Amino acid sequence: MQVFEGERVPLQKVKHVSVLRFVTEVNRQILLRKRPVGVPAVGDFEAASAAVSVPEAGEVLLKNLYLSIDPAIRGWMSDAKSYLPPIGIGEPIRSGTLSQVVESKAEGWPVGQVVQALAAWESYSVVSSQMLHGKVEPIKGIPLSTMLSVLGGTGLTAYFGLLEVGQPNAGETVLVSAAAGGVGSIVGQIAKIKGCRAVALTGSDKKCGWLTEKLGYDAAINYKTTDVRLALKEACPEGIDVFFDSVGGEILNTALTRLNYRGRVVVCGAISQINEAELPPGPSNYLQLLAKSARMEGFTTLDFASRYDEARAELARWIREGQIHYRDDIVEGLDEAPSHLLRLFSGEHRGKLLVKLTDAEGWE
Ligand SMILES: NC(=O)c1ccc[n+]([C@@H]2O[C@H](COP(=O)([O-])OP(=O)(O)OC[C@H]3O[C@@H](n4cnc5c(N)ncnc54)[C@H](OP(=O)(O)O)[C@@H]3O)[C@@H](O)[C@H]2O)c1
Structure with missing residues (x-):
């Protein structure tokens, strides 16, 4: 099956997609198709592909590496009043991410920097620098994904x-x-x-x-x-x-x-x-x-945002000292995100749910 820019297809049909364009030109996305009633279902989502947006002043273009699967996403899928506006129908699913800056028009966020962000279930996101929640630097012996779980x-x-x-x-x-x-x-x-x-x-x-x-x-x-x-x-x-x-x-x-x-x-x-x-x-x-x-x-x-660094340092020390053990339940591929989200409600997992999209470039 081939998917072209701007074309939307039901998620169930997107298992074996081959994209014939350069990957940098196509943004694969999972959109909110309809608001869930009760526990979300795979049919509440739809896969789509769109052109990659261009950042404006104060914004960055991110390549998303990992998606954090959190109960908060279920809240944003409803139209109830909350601390963030609901995800609109037809919009990509909002999500915490680990991402890499690939184009920057925001001071202090250079190309190549790995960041924690509030972005979306898509291969590329354009976000304002306010949605960037911190720079991520390699920590010896700790995998990148941990930056979105125990250290996220x-x-x-x-x-x-x-x-x-x-x-x-x-x-x-x-x-x-x-x-x-x-x-x-x-x-x-x-x-x-x-x-x-x-x-x-x-x-x-x-x-x-x-x-x-x-x-x-x-x-x-x-x-x-x-x-x-x-x-x-x-x-x-x-x-x-x-x-x-x-x-x-x-x-x-x-x-x-x-x-x-x-x-x-x-x-x-x-x-x-x-x-x-x-x-x-x-x-x-x-x-x-x-x-x-x-x-x-x-x-x-x-x-506690002003104290994140202090907490991360202590959690990283406890991991290194073997005082904290953890399990990240990671699946690969954007299309797996909806069914991974459903595990939060069925309880079919241990530890933190993450979706891996791709590796960081130049990350040691
Ligand atoms: N306050 C904050 O800033 C903040 C930030 C992040 C997360 N949270 C909250 O932290 C909690 C855990 O989030 P998480 O991402 O770590 O999720 P999680 O614990 O990995 O997954 C949710 C777990 O809840 C249990 N569960 C699901 N439905 C249930 C039900 N009806 N009754 C009883 N247990 C049920 C399931 O485990 P069992 O097999 O044990 O049922 C499931 O594995 C959530 O309530 C989330 O909203 C709060």
Whole structure:
């Protein structure tokens, strides 16, 4: 099958595309075809090819190397009000990326520089320099993809969410939901580094085994097959001091019952609600916060943007010292991005979801 500039084709038909133009002239893209109802489906996306745009003053042309697959993308696909405008129908899917500058009209962003960016599911993006979230330099012994996982937004979310919002003290119990995912798999390890007991909630026995045997969690609960209330009693005999919650809903409600005096609930996300058209009722147990003089606090990683370098340096040190282990679940090729996104909701992955598009040029 051949695809020419400007032609749009349904995603299912694009498995074996051969593009007859020079690659630099064709921008392969995955567009939002329609807004999902409930859990997104592959049919909500469409593949297209378009001409590569030319940057204007203050902008750069990026070649995208890796795409970060994040729950936030599902939020941007809906037309609900959020901190960023919704992705328009027919527009490429917005995404965190690792990219390389191939043409620059923005001071301080030279050609060849590898960057973390907010760009899109496409081979090339033109973005303003405000969408560039930092320069990426090689770190000996650490693969480039890690710059978008543990040393990217995912690791930074775990780091600031736990340490700054959760403020764990040695000897305390830290409970983590979605513990085998990109963020959760790092949170428990930081909790262990800080001398805490780390307890995981996740959706399969295989994930429970990985968390306790490879990542050092003290206990792991399969919330799909266990009575979570009883399991928490056993796994957190001293109660819960910090609950790092990425799930919300019933799990949050249940965990609140075991919160300790002055406990902290870190509101990282609510993936159990992200596909719901109608918001479910709030946690009926919220008065536990009153009874325990506890607090529940949300955050976005952007709150800590001025401290990214400090966090990255510490996370990189922990990786080098073998104190943090991680797993990046990487698929290759732009067309794989929609089905990789769906894994966030089916839970068919461990660690961070990434899509590799191409290698960086000149990267050692
Ligand atoms: N605050 C911030 O700045 C910020 C930044 C980045 C991410 N986040 C949040 O962090 C959380 C984790 O993101 P991530 O990228 O690392 O994703 P992830 O944890 O790798 O993937 C999501 C996981 O959530 C679990 N899950 C999915 N649907 C669920 C449901 N209905 N009930 C319970 N568990 C469910 C699945 O694991 P199981 O097998 O365990 O069910 C799935 O693997 C998300 O809530 C995201 O919104 C927040």
